[in-house]
Amino acid sequence: MDSSVNLRCPKCGAQMEPIEIAVEGLPIEQLRLCPDCYVVEWNDAKGGHIDQGVPVPKDHLPGGVKSGEA
Numbered sequence: 001m002d003s004s005v006n007l008r009c010p011k012c013g014a015q016m017e018p019i020e021i022a023v024e025g026l027p028i029e030q031l032r033l034c035p036d037c038y039v040v041e042w043n044d045a046k047g048g049h050i051d052q053g054v055p056v057p058k059d060h061l062p063g064g065v066k067s068g069e070a
């Protein structure tokens with residue numbers, strides 16, 4: 001078992017998924033995303049941060065919205 005990735009969402013308590021990204025100029029480390037409520041949590045030089053992400057439905061793509069057609 002790898003306890004280093006046993007991180008729970010502070011909002012809903014779900015298992016968060018670690019994300020590895022490289023942002024130039026931003027020393028973001030240990031970025032995590034909650035797959036249930038899309039809370040994003042990360043650590044940087046100032047400490048821990050939490051942000052509320054926005055879920056994007058797959059059927060709501062820009063330029064392909066169909067309204068009133070069933």
Ligand SMILES: [Zn+2]
Pocket residue numbers: 009010011012013014034035036037038039
């Ligand atoms: Zn959550």
